[in-house]
Amino acid sequence: MDAMAMGNYGMYVWSCFGITLAVILISDVRARLRHKQVYREIEVRIKALEERK
Amino acid sequence: MWKWFHKLASPPHFYRLAATLIPWLAVPGLMLIAYGAYAGLFVAPEDYQQGDAFRIIYVHVPSAYLSMMAYMFMAFGGAIGLIWRMKLAHAVGAAAAPIGAAFTFLALVTGSIWGRPMWGTWWEWGDPRLTSELILLFLYFGYMALRSSIDDTAKADKASAVLALVGVVNVVIVHYSVEWWSSLHQGQTLFKEGGPAMDASMLYPLLAMILGFTLVFGALLARRIRTEVLYRERRTRWVREMILSPEGGK
Numbered sequence: 038m039d040a041m042a043m044g045n046y047g048m049y050v051w052s053c054f055g056i057t058l059a060v061i062l063i064s065d066v067r068a069r070l071r072h073k074q075v076y077r078e079i080e081v082r083i084k085a086l087e088e089r090k
Numbered sequence: 091m092w093k094w095f096h097k098l099a100s101p102p103h104f105y106r107l108a109a110t111l112i113p114w115l116a117v118p119g120l121m122l123i124a125y126g127a128y129a130g131l132f133v134a135p136e137d138y139q140q141g142d143a144f145r146i147i148y149v150h151v152p153s154a155y156l157s158m159m160a161y162m163f164m165a166f167g168g169a170i171g172l173i174w175r176m177k178l179a180h181a182v183g184a185a186a187a188p189i190g191a192a193f194t195f196l197a198l199v200t201g202s203i204w205g206r207p208m209w210g211t212w213w214e215w216g217d218p219r220l221t222s223e224l225i226l227l228f229l230y231f232g233y234m235a236l237r238s239s240i241d242d243t244a245k246a247d248k249a250s251a252v253l254a255l256v257g258v259v260n261v262v263i264v265h266y267s268v269e270w271w272s273s274l275h276q277g278q279t280l281f282k283e284g285g286p287a288m289d290a291s292m293l294y295p296l297l298a299m300i301l302g303f304t305l306v307f308g309a310l311l312a313r314r315i316r317t318e319v320l321y322r323e324r325r326t327r328w329v330r331e332m333i334l335s336p337e338g339g340k
Contacts (some may be wrong), residue, residue, distance in 0.1 A: 043142035053200040057149040072317040
């Protein structure tokens with residue numbers, strides 16, 4: 038419980054660590070989703086062009 | 091040297107190299123962050139003045155340092171792109187912007203949360219470090235808005251590179267503001283004359299966090315550069331061949 042309380046600064050300390058973790062996770066997920074989206078769009082376009090040939 | 095540099099700047103080579111690099115950056119980075127967070131939160135003793143609130147530095151300092159480093163990536167990418175017309179350099183700048191904005195946001199939010207119990211205020215408009223860091227966030231937003239407002243990638247690269255280079259002045263101001271002006275923000279702790287002003291029990295977790303954050307930044311940057319390269323090269327033969335190959339190139 039002492040570790041959670043952080044000498045009455047628990048709310049400040051844990052919120053900082055929580056926000057940091059959330060922002061890093063969101064940055065990673067957004068980067069992965071963007072890559073998948075771009076890859077998929079290019080894949081669809083190229084395969085459509087190949088089928089037309 | 092130049093041969094290696096040219097090979098590195100080749101989009102297909104870098105696309106594949108980045109895929110290999112990502113786990114080698116991310117895994118040690120996350121391990122260092124796990125160690126740094128554990129040691130910073132539970133092993134390091136409390137500060138004699140700030141008590142346990144000082145532990146916020148373990149996320150604030152790496153975020154603040156990366157907020158400036160990401161900007162320098164953007165500016166160097168812009169400069170190299172403008173001078174040597176290297177397409178990959180502009181891709182690095184474009185990829186660094188959202189990551190830099192995220193770390194600047196973190197530096198501002200964690201700094202503000204730390205300021206409440208220590209200074210008695212969430213924000214102080216008159217403080218040069220706080221205000222210049224906020225301007226840095228606006229520079230990132232401006233850079234990204236400028237890029238997305240121009241459809242022609244080559245024109246967007248040039249315009250955003252100029253903006254990134256002009257904004258370097260603000261990075262210098264962020265860094266030296268605590269030395270040039272009177273500031274609520276504390277001065278240099280790590281890189282001061284005579285060595286760091288911290289006990290080893292507090293310092294080592296902080297160094298682990300800085301290195302861990304840097305490696306994770308590298309992994310995020312590599313992932314975003316891959317996407318930029320893929321988008322910019324979408325009409326090239328190597329992308330077509332890669333996508334049609336049985337292995338793909340995700």
